[in-house]
Amino acid sequence: MTVAVNAHGQNIKEDSLKYNLHSWSVQGELDPKVITKAEGIYFWDAEGKRYFDMSSQLVNVNIGHGNQKVIDAIKNQAEKLPFIGPAFAVDVKSEAAKKIIEVAPDNMGKVFFTNGGAEGNENAIKIARMVTGKYKIFSAYRSYHGATYGAANLTGENRRFPSEPGIPGFVKFIGPYTYRAPVEFKDEEEATKYYLTLLREQIEFEGPDKIAAIFQESVVGSNGILIPPKGWMQGVRDLCDEYGILMVCDEVMAGWGRTGKWFAIDNWNVKPDMIAFAKGVTCGYVPLGGTIVSKEIAKYFDENKLWCGLTYSGHPMGCAAACAAIDVYKEEKLIENSQKMGKILGEILEGLKEKHPCVGDVRYIGLFSAIELVKDKETKEPLVPYGRDPEGTMKKILLILKSEGFWNYSHDNVLIIAPPLIIDEIQLKEAMDIMDKVLEFVDEIIK
Ligand SMILES: Cc1ncc(COP(=O)(O)O)c(C=O)c1O
Secondary structure (H helix, E strand, C coil): CHHHHHHHHHHHHHHHHHHCCCCCCCHHHCCCCCEEEEEECEEEECCCCEEEECCHHHHCCCCCECCHHHHHHHHHHHHHCCCCCCCCCCHHHHHHHHHHHHHCCCCEEEEEEECCHHHHHHHHHHHHHHHHCCCEEEEECCCCCCCCHHHHHHCCCHHHHHHCCCCCCEEEECCCCHHHCCCCCCCHHHHHHHHHHHHHHHHHHHCHHHEEEEEEECCECCCCCECCCCCHHHHHHHHHHHHCCEEEEECCCCCCCCCCCCCHHHHHCCCCCEEEECHHHCCCCCCCEEEEEEHHHHHHHHHCCCCCCCCCCCCHHHHHHHHHHHHHHHHCCHHHHHHHHHHHHHHHHHHHHHHCCCEEEEEEECCEEEEEEECCCCCCCECCCCCCCCCCHHHHHHHHHHHCCEECEEECCEEEECCCCCCCHHHHHHHHHHHHHHHHHHHHHHC
16 A cells, blocks of 8 residues: 555655746755645644644644645635635625734734745835835845745845836845844844934934835844844834834744744734735645735825725635634634743743754744854854855755654754644653754754
8 A cells, every 4th residue: 555655645746846847946856745744733744744843834834734624615715615716805804904904013004915035024014105105125135025026026045036127116124133233233223223323323324315115034034033122112113103104024033922922013012004014824724914004004005096906805615714713823822822832932941052062053033933053152153054055064954854754944054943833842842852853963963
């Protein structure tokens, strides 16, 4: 029987390589795993091997795999009304927006639904330009905001390059990254002051009367889990208020309980003007994203035309999944579990930092965490240089983790760890024991 499964798996892989273009990859170098089953925090390949899903796929399957409540909601919606155009009022579309507004910061007013996160940002860019009449858009170098043209131009890292030369008016700033700051800070407040001074100066140089919005990931995700220092978010809010600039939070990855709050910005009690979201809103069961706008921005569009639209804006299947997923977060107390398990994960990570010479820094908030690998703790020389992995070192580390049943991904010299929010203490410790073992191998590499 096993042979038959493997043979079938082989056909799937061959066809996938023959007919599918895979994201962000040299196609000829690929060897994709064939996946046949997923349940809870695990998934299985065609050979029956089980993996801990320690990145919740692309940090989106927050409620875990195979949640029956969400599956039933999708099935029921498919029977009832799988699609109707975006101009109509539909129960699940109104309900999903209402549920989102109820858990968003209390200044938020309305939701424009999209298919995913990039489009959430695209529409926030357009709305910021419409509302302010200004055109410049600020975003940070260490950021990822999506792969469509506008979102790619927002993106600070090298996934932006294929979309360059970019859209005029997109300006990058250097956001806080205290571990690799060019100067030593005595505390977080000092770091905040330093980076805010740079940002203020850049706003002045670019012309505040031309800047529509400042976009930020509330916690920088795939670029290394960069948690803003104390006071940073409030400082950006103050600068935005002072200069009449809109503050936009990209919560596509950091939102939906990932950091132990509904939205990551809630950790600092700051209220942005817009929020882009996706991923955890449906946990990937069907695609959905969107742009949440403040009551003030919503009011602006009472008398001004919203020049945004998508055939699938507010797709009933996506909205039904969102309603059910939000109920699951509440019923299963997943925001609380993210905080509780996040605390345990933090302690484990601190232990790994203490123990392993290759661990330069660990960063964690809720179940959103990173291990930054270095060649030398003192000099902080990264295990691989920025934007490159000339000897395939990180690739090798990920392969070993996978062979041990720990599935996650990396960015530069950073391992991202972001398990589903349903994980329990035993599972978390079991998975992190694997990480501990693999870090011993990395210690050997740097010797
Ligand atoms: C912070 C952030 N913004 C936007 C996106 C893009 O979302 P999508 O891939 O759904 O377009 C991502 C995807 O990883 C992300 O992490």
